Amino acid sequence: MYRRLNMSSVNATIDHCDVPYKFTYQALSGIMIAEFVLGLPLNLSVLYVFIFRFKFWKNKSIFLFNIVVADFLLVACLPAKAYHYLHGERRSTDDLACKTMLFMLFLNRGASIAFLITLSIDRYFNVVHLGRRNFVKVLKKTPQISIFIWVLLLPLTIPTMLNTFECCNSHGREVETYYHDVTDTLREVVFFTQIIIPFVILVYCTVRIVNRLNKKTVGEKTKLRRAVWVVLSVLVVFSICFLPCTVARAVLLAVRLKKWQAAEDVAVQVYDSLMVLSYIDCLLDPVVYCFCNSGFKNAYVATFCPVSVQKRLITSESGQVSPTTTKTFSSPILEKKPEAEC
Known part of the structure; x- marks a missing residue:
């Protein structure tokens, strides 16, 4: 009898991925379908131009091309994600499919952030430290550097593959063991640091470039204004796509660890909604290409x-x-x- 009650209490602490309110997730599935319908032709057209008309390898735009590849990883995930939301599930009931989906989303997010920040740093050195050797400009001429960045991002997805995560989001909900605690904590550290640290770098670059613009003479302001638009466009992408869901993630973890179930039901919906909003980076990135x-x-x-x-x-x-x-x-x-x- 005691064992049965104990197992019941354990099961009550595990999120089985049922959505709190189906209507909310059905609406979110519609938004993701719209993002897919708009994002697929847009990114296909961008890819066509980069390869056949602009010839990115000749115009030293390899980093921009890698952002296009990252966006395709995201767009490929949207139909499956929308399917599960439409059927009242926060993720696939198949553990392998769940991990694969999260792996793709983590890889897309990491690649987009890495290459966007690299572009911002490049523009920062071109404007603020003009005349000095720009190591980013040297690196972007070498295709092997892009491959190295992709390979470097792979270890960041390891925490998602170490353990079967309930809803791919188990922190604070699994039976407490040292292994679970370390694995989940590592994954959360990766999630937050890959947003917070690049955002601080981006804000720093933006402030320095704007200050440089204010100190320059009229004849030199055209190039500086273009640099400002580049970093501001990247800042807008961060502010819309990455920061809101990061804050919502922190709130969700806080109420989950406090075991406030009613608040958690609301926090889960807010977090999932802002994650769906973050997927529009595949629609906003082409704006960055045009400014850049x-x-x-x-x-x-x-x-x-x-x-x-x-x-x-x-x-x-x-x-x-x-x-x-x-x-x-x-x-x-x-x-x-x-x-x-x-």
Whole structure:
């Protein structure tokens, strides 16, 4: 009898991934489907331009191309995630599928953050420490560095693969053992540090670039304004896609450890909703590409926009330059100032 009661109390502390309110998750599944419908053609078009029209390997835009690859990892996960939400489950009942999904999402998030921050640091050195050797500019010319970043991100996903996580989110809900506690804590540390540390770096770079802009003369402000728009666009992506769900995650862990079940039901819905919101980074990243590299923007506009729009957008930026000036759609202005590119 005692054993039966004990097992009942243990089961009560384990989240079996049933959603608190099905209507909320059905709505979230609709949002993810919309993100998939919009994100798939957008990222396919961006990938086409990068490979066939802009030729990223010639224009030193390998880091931007890697962000496109990371976005595809995210877009590929959205249909399966939407399917489970639609059927009232926070994740797949199959442990392997659950871990695979979380692995893909962690890898996408880590890659997006790593390459976005790298671009911001590159722009920071180009503006604030102009004339000094920019190690980021040297590294981005080498494709092997991008491979190294991807390989370096893989160990960060190990905590998700060490143990079967209930709902892929077991911290504070498993039977307490040293192994579970260390594994779950390590995963939470990875989750928070990969957001907080890059955000601090991004804010620092933004403040320094803006201060540099305020101190420059009028003749030098055009390039600096472009640098400011680059780091601000990355800051917007962070503020919308990554920071809200990070704060919600901290609140969820707090109420879970306090065992406030009613508050946890609300916190779970808020956290999952903000995670769904974070998936729009696959829609916002192309804006970063346009601010970061005018050559890519010209190539994209020349490929997919009507001729009247091409003339209005490209001619207004580069004067008398047409979108077909060069084979790789990089304008002469950009070729004269390669430091303005990411």
